[in-house]
Amino acid sequence: MFLQLEKQIQSAFREALTLRFGVDAEIVLEQPKQASFGEMAVPVAFQLARSLKQPPKKIAAELVEAVGDIPGVAAMEVAGNGYINLRLDRGAMAAGLLNPSGEATAAIPGKTIVEHTNINPNKAAHIGHLRNAVLGDTFVRMLRARGNTVEVQNYIDNTGVQVADVVVGFHFLEKKSPADVAALIAERRFDYTCWDLYARTSQYYKDHPESLAWRAEVLHGVEAGSGELAELGHLVADAIVNLHLATMLRLNVQYDVLPRESEILHLKFWAAAFELLKERKAIYFEEEGKNAGCWVMPSSAFRGSDEANEDSKVIVRSNGTVTYVGKDIAYQLWKFGLLGKDFFYRTLIEYTDGKKIWVSTDQEQPAGAPAFGRGSMVYNVIDTRQSYLQDVVVAGLRALGFDDQANKSIHFSYEMVALSPRCCADLGIELSEEDAKRPYVEVSGRKGLGVKADDLMDKLVETAFGEVASRHPEDNEAAQLAVATEIAMGALRYFLLKFTRNTVIAFDFQEALSFVGETGPYVQYAAVRARKIFRKLEDRGEAVPDFRTALTTEAMARQLAPGDKNDELWQILMSAARADAVVDRAVAAGEPAQVAKYAFQLAQTFNIFYDAFPVLAEPDAERKLFLLWVNQYLALQLERTLSVLGIAVPAYM
RNA sequence: GGGCGCGUAGCUCAGUUGGAUAGAGCACCGGCCUUCUAAGCCGGUGGUCGCAGGUUCGAAUCCUGCCGCGCCUACCA
Numbered sequence: 001m002f003l004q005l006e007k008q009i010q011s012a013f014r015e016a017l018t019l020r021f022g023v024d025a026e027i028v029l030e031q032p033k034q035a036s037f038g039e040m041a042v043p044v045a046f047q048l049a050r051s052l053k054q055p056p057k058k059i060a061a062e063l064v065e066a067v068g069d070i071p072g073v074a075a076m077e078v079a080g081n082g083y084i085n086l087r088l089d090r091g092a093m094a095a096g097l098l099n100p101s102g103e104a105t106a107a108i109p110g111k112t113i114v115e116h117t118n119i120n121p122n123k124a125a126h127i128g129h130l131r132n133a134v135l136g137d138t139f140v141r142m143l144r145a146r147g148n149t150v151e152v153q154n155y156i157d158n159t160g161v162q163v164a165d166v167v168v169g170f171h172f173l174e175k176k177s178p179a180d181v182a183a184l185i186a187e188r189r190f191d192y193t194c195w196d197l198y199a200r201t202s203q204y205y206k207d208h209p210e211s212l213a214w215r216a217e218v219l220h221g222v223e224a225g226s227g228e229l230a231e232l233g234h235l236v237a238d239a240i241v242n243l244h245l246a247t248m249l250r251l252n253v254q255y256d257v258l259p260r261e262s263e264i265l266h267l268k269f270w271a272a273a274f275e276l277l278k279e280r281k282a283i284y285f286e287e288e289g290k291n292a293g294c295w296v297m298p299s300s301a302f303r304g305s306d307e308a309n310e311d312s313k314v315i316v317r318s319n320g321t322v323t324y325v326g327k328d329i330a331y332q333l334w335k336f337g338l339l340g341k342d343f344f345y346r347t348l349i350e351y352t353d354g355k356k357i358w359v360s361t362d363q364e365q366p367a368g369a370p371a372f373g374r375g376s377m378v379y380n381v382i383d384t385r386q387s388y389l390q391d392v393v394v395a396g397l398r399a400l401g402f403d404d405q406a407n408k409s410i411h412f413s414y415e416m417v418a419l420s421p422r423c424c425a426d427l428g429i430e431l432s433e434e435d436a437k438r439p440y441v442e443v444s445g446r447k448g449l450g451v452k453a454d455d456l457m458d459k460l461v462e463t464a465f466g467e468v469a470s471r472h473p474e475d476n477e478a479a480q481l482a483v484a485t486e487i488a489m490g491a492l493r494y495f496l497l498k499f500t501r502n503t504v505i506a507f508d509f510q511e512a513l514s515f516v517g518e519t520g521p522y523v524q525y526a527a528v529r530a531r532k533i534f535r536k537l538e539d540r541g542e543a544v545p546d547f548r549t550a551l552t553t554e555a556m557a558r559q560l561a562p563g564d565k566n567d568e569l570w571q572i573l574m575s576a577a578r579a580d581a582v583v584d585r586a587v588a589a590g591e592p593a594q595v596a597k598y599a600f601q602l603a604q605t606f607n608i609f610y611d612a613f614p615v616l617a618e619p620d621a622e623r624k625l626f627l628l629w630v631n632q633y634l635a636l637q638l639e640r641t642l643s644v645l646g647i648a649v650p651a652y653m
Numbered sequence: 654g655g656g657c658g659c660g661u662a663g664c665u666c667a668g669u670u671g672g673a674u675a676g677a678g679c680a681c682c683g684g685c686c687u688u689c690u691a692a693g694c695c696g697g698u699g700g701u702c703g704c705a706g707g708u709u710c711g712a713a714u715c716c717u718g719c720c721g722c723g724c725c726u727a728c729c730a
Contacts, residue, residue, distance in 0.1 A: 033673050043672065049710070080673045161729055294728060317728040324730050385724055387657065467692070502658060504723070511665070515692050518678045525692050533689050585669070597667065611694045653692065
């Protein structure tokens with residue numbers, strides 16, 4: 001609705017601009033600071049003041065005159081130092097909201113790949129991983145809401161150092177056989193077992209540096225692909241991947257495909273990329289210095305041409321093995337369909353809605369897998385600490401001559417989740433004097449320092465359950481638990497989304513467990529209340545009207561005719577109408593927090609409406625009909641926005 | 654040392670890309686449940702936008718220099 005009107009307004013202004021002043025300029029529309037100023041503001045007069053050498057106010061006045069009437073715009077006035085404020089035709093606008101003119105978001109050509117989660121499959125997921133997954137999943141939902149075709153990838157580093165370290169723990173420290181480990185996997189929370197074991201192994205390396213030879217031995221065994229060590233590696237990684245998927249499913253996060261490092265190795269993805277890199281001279285063999293014997297990428301490729309030349313980046317180690325960055329370059333090439341190779345795929349699990357997760361495999365499979373990869377745009381959701389490595393990957397693409405794809409490789413970076421000092425105290429973690437003075441403490445898997453994702457979710461569910469049970473003692477426990485779970489997950493997703501990407505979250509239980517104020521449950525509560533009005537209406541034996549036939553444009557115009565209460569309703573409708581534009585802007589900015597912020601504001605708007613307009617008690621028939629529709633529209637926009645955030649609307653609260 | 658980021662109310666954070674009187678939540682103080690659920694609503698207290706310059710009609714926002722903090726700067730990922 002807005003988008004169409006905005007375009008009309010922009011072209012009308014542009015035309016008037018050339019006609020009157022003989023200049024062309026992009027017309028930016030903004031929301032006025034105060035609702036009383038109108039619905040839209042055009043600040044273009046400020047822009048032109050310098051080049052035209054005229055005061056903004058004068059330009060604005062002349063421009064208003066030149067523009068004349070625009071359909072859908074009721075009035076234009078010059079305000080402040082040169083703002084042009086627009087007031088829309090309320091009746092027409094409201095009728096447009098009731099009967100959308102089929103301007104459904106057009107399908108956007110091409111496929112966007114979003115890679116997120118990417119947790120090392122060697123221990124339980126923690127809050128930092130949750131931020132990644134929720135950020136990625138929400139961005140996917142935003143893109144899809146805008147009409148993009150999106151493929152969600154979750155890369156599994158199942159042959160890396162971290163998995164190897166847990167295998168070291170089982171094999172060398174605990175003397176466990178694959179059968180012993182399989183038995184452990186069958187028990188509950190194998191990922192928690194590995195969490196502790198990983199920390200123990202890391203400590204053991206510290207105390208016995210010579211034991212690092214074990215890691216090399218395991219890595220070798222895992223890469224060979226056979227033998228007991230390889231078997232252990234597979235057992236651990238596969239089991240933990242399944243647990244991670246279950247953890248993320250609790251938060252409503254799903255994936256399309258899991259490309260694994262084991263296949264990148266076995267299907268010789270790296271070998272293909274290596275040949276390409278050598279052939280196009282993107283990397284060279286270092287003969288001297290500390291990187292002698294390695295294949296390296298010169299720092300000039302990814303650091304700009306500054307004098308302060310840093311070290312080159314090692315891509316292939318002197319022992320012939322490839323670094324993670326090397327494999328990532330191969331993977332990135334595959335994502336764009338530039339490698340000339342593909343994985344084989346098999347179904348890993350099927351979600352209850354019928355959607356499947358596919359996983360890469362090195363064995364040929366019967367046909368049936370969708371076509372993965374070959375994206376036209378790639379977003380990699382990876383924390384900001386890896387910016388340097390992501391720069392190297394993009395530089396690799398560029399050095400290979402794939403400039404276009406390099407430009408379409410977006411590092412969707414975000415800051416880490418750290419622990420507040422109070423949170424550490426809650427967890428019983430003792431901090432060094434130095435750490436205690438810091439505003440936050442970094443999570444460390446090696447030290448076993450962190451809040452496990454499932455623990456946090458359990459705690460949230462428990463807290464929410466207490467609230468639900470006390471408010472609705474009449475309901476059965478299973479239903480209470482279902483509602484509590486939706487509230488808990490809504491609270492968690494919102495908590496992780498309300499911060500902008502480059503804000504460090506200093507995690508604090510008290511804040512994360514809050515259900516009041518700017519939280520997910522606040523927004524859910526608004527949606528629940530809106531639905532409740534219709535249920536109550538039906539309880540009273542009244543049907544929900546068919547608004548499209550019952551509400552005429554004239555009735556809308558009457559109900560919105562200027563006046564205190566009507567102005568308020570008009571503002572309410574206008575904030576609800578912004579939903580699509582907000583998602584649009586948030587996609588462009590790459591900032592899911594903007595959608596979260598809007599959801600909260602819309603919930604606030606609803607609560608104001610709820611408080612100021614007792615819908616069911618309204619005596620006037622037309623007024624009541626109109627208020628019911630406003631309520632329905634608010635409910636619709638709230639639910640749509642919540643769904644973009646991946647937050648459910650509980651049956652009651 | 655170099656690269657990236659941050660510094661806004663007591664606390665945690667927004668700030669629509671340079672615009673109108675700098676906002677929200679929490680905390681604190683005071684009101685509102687016989688009326689669609691108070692996980693709510695209304696009102697109040699609270700600001701040298703780190704500091705100093707500069708750019709211009711106009712700066713929390715852009716530039717320069719300081720101060721403080723964080724992350725990165727591996728033949729780990």
